[in-house]
Amino acid sequence: MVTRVVVIPCGGAKLGHAATAGEMYTGSYHRACRRAADRIGGHLLILSARYGLLTPSTRIEPYELRMGQPGAVDVATLRTQARALDVDQADAVVVLAGRRYADAATAVWPHARRPLDGAGGIGHQLARLAALTRTGLPYDEDQRSTIQ
Numbered sequence: 001m002v003t004r005v006v007v008i009p010c011g012g013a014k015l016g017h018a019a020t021a022g023e024m025y026t027g028s029y030h031r032a033c034r035r036a037a038d039r040i041g042g043h044l045l046i047l048s049a050r051y052g053l054l055t056p057s058t059r060i061e062p063y064e065l066r067m068g069q070p071g072a073v074d075v076a077t078l079r080t081q082a083r084a085l086d087v088d089q090a091d092a093v094v095v096l097a098g099r100r101y102a103d104a105a106t107a108v109w110p111h112a113r114r115p116l117d118g119a120g121g122i123g124h125q126l127a128r129l130a131a132l133t134r135t136g137l138p139y140d141e142d143q144r145s146t147i148q
Contacts, residue, residue: 004042005090007105007112008033009097010049014062021046022056029122033096036132040094043087047101049073053081067100075107082108096129 011030015023025031025046037044046054049065052073065072082088093112095105102114115132119125 002043002087002090004040004092004094005045005087005109006037006040006042007045007047007053007093007095007097007101008037009047009067009101012066016062018059018061020056021048021051021054021058021060024060024062029126032126032129032133036096036129037094039133039136041136042092042094043090045085045087047078047097047105052077053085053087055085067104073104075104078104078108096132098125 009030010021011025011027013027013030014025034044044056046056047067048054048060049067049069049072050063051058051060054060067073079088088108090109093105093109095102095109095112095114096116097105097114098116102112102117106112106114116125116128119128
């Protein structure tokens with residue numbers, strides 16, 4: 001069983017053709033989330049507004065959809081996908097995403113850590129992601145403190 005899951009959001013900037021989820025998203029915010037997630041370590045999942053929970057190797061088509069828009073993936077689907085991926089019972093979950101994506105992930109994993117909460121706008125979130133990339137874990141191993 002997977003013990004740590006790191007969830008990052010999809011991104012608005014995408015390739016114009018089918019590709020793996022790990023290659024599809026090309027924007028700077030997604031890349032910053034990916035760098036921090038890689039540094040933190042764990043089972044990486046990309047939360048796509050259209051497809052739901054994706055592994056980086058999952059092949060997908062480009063799309064235009066954001067979380068919260070009509071047609072976006074719902075929480076019931078995310079829970080089903082988490083079970084199918086055998087990550088629904090992960091001990092530690094870190095969500096590196098803005099509020100709408102983090103809220104969707106937290107509906108699946110209520111105990112998830114959300115180190116970008118309270119960071120304000122995109123600039124503050126990018127600064128926090130850069131700090132996470134430098135330091136690794138967004139919280140101490142005993143999970144008592146979070147990076148602010």
